[in-house]
Amino acid sequence: MQSADFSRRKSDPTCRVGIVEDHTFMQEGMKIFVESLSGFECAWVAGTAAEAVEKISQDEPNVLIVDITLPDRSGLELIKDLHATHNQMNVLVVSMHEEDLYAERALKAGAKGYIMKNAPHDVFESALVRIAQGGVAVSHKMADRVLMAFSSGVQPRPESGLHSLSDREFEVFQHLGEGKSTHQVAESMRISPKTVDVHRMNIKNKLNLEDGAAVTRYAIRWAEARKHGAAE
Numbered sequence: 001m002q003s004a005d006f007s008r009r010k011s012d013p014t015c016r017v018g019i020v021e022d023h024t025f026m027q028e029g030m031k032i033f034v035e036s037l038s039g040f041e042c043a044w045v046a047g048t049a050a051e052a053v054e055k056i057s058q059d060e061p062n063v064l065i066v067d068i069t070l071p072d073r074s075g076l077e078l079i080k081d082l083h084a085t086h087n088q089m090n091v092l093v094v095s096m097h098e099e100d101l102y103a104e105r106a107l108k109a110g111a112k113g114y115i116m117k118n119a120p121h122d123v124f125e126s127a128l129v130r131i132a133q134g135g136v137a138v139s140h141k142m143a144d145r146v147l148m149a150f151s152s153g154v155q156p157r158p159e160s161g162l163h164s165l166s167d168r169e170f171e172v173f174q175h176l177g178e179g180k181s182t183h184q185v186a187e188s189m190r191i192s193p194k195t196v197d198v199h200r201m202n203i204k205n206k207l208n209l210e211d212g213a214a215v216t217r218y219a220i221r222w223a224e225a226r227k228h229g230a231a232e
Contacts (some may be wrong), residue, residue, distance in 0.1 A: 094124075
């Protein structure tokens with residue numbers, strides 16, 4: 001679906017897009033959608049962060065679409081690294097994770113936009129065009145929050161609760177919420193069990209919980225509440 005407001009002439013320079021997504025179905029869907037837009041083409045697709053880094057070193061795209069959940073490392077960590085080494089490349093996060101949990105983290109990491117995977121085609125197109133033109137693409141709600149933060153000089157979110165956790169701590173918290181053991185979290189994140197314990201301790205302190213077991217219980221309750229739309 002192509003809106004007249006965002007259509008491009010065939011004579012316009014082609015915007016080359018890289019896609020970092022581990023699910024084949026989503027890969028193909030995004031590739032087909034990008035190729036359907038006038039003025040855009042898919043440069044390549046990658047299923048892992050490591051594969052993306054290798055492909056970028058050989059063929060840097062104008063825009064990179066990144067999923068947060070990748071099999072080898074967090075998409076946020078990938079974005080941070082790319083922001084340091086390829087800061088001219090515009091990154092759009094397309095994720096299944098709710099905007100209120102991850103959009104701010106993605107923008108702080110260096111992304112220029114954030115949309116949900118279930119967004120309508122015209123929203124996807126609008127975001128892609130804005131990112132390609134050097135703009136920022138987030139929902140009106142998130143844009144208002146960011147503008148308010150700049151105008152007031154305060155953080156978009158209070159530095160308390162889950163929003164006080166670092167990206168890695170929050171990732172550990174989510175894994176714990178899925179009922180994973182320390183070793184399972186370590187394996188999923190490709191870090192040592194000792195590092196998981198350090199993150200758990202930091203989470204405990206930031207959330208003012210009594211011990212590591214309390215962190216796990218809180219994470220599981222939080223995850224269950226999110227499923228039913230009851231978590232904050």
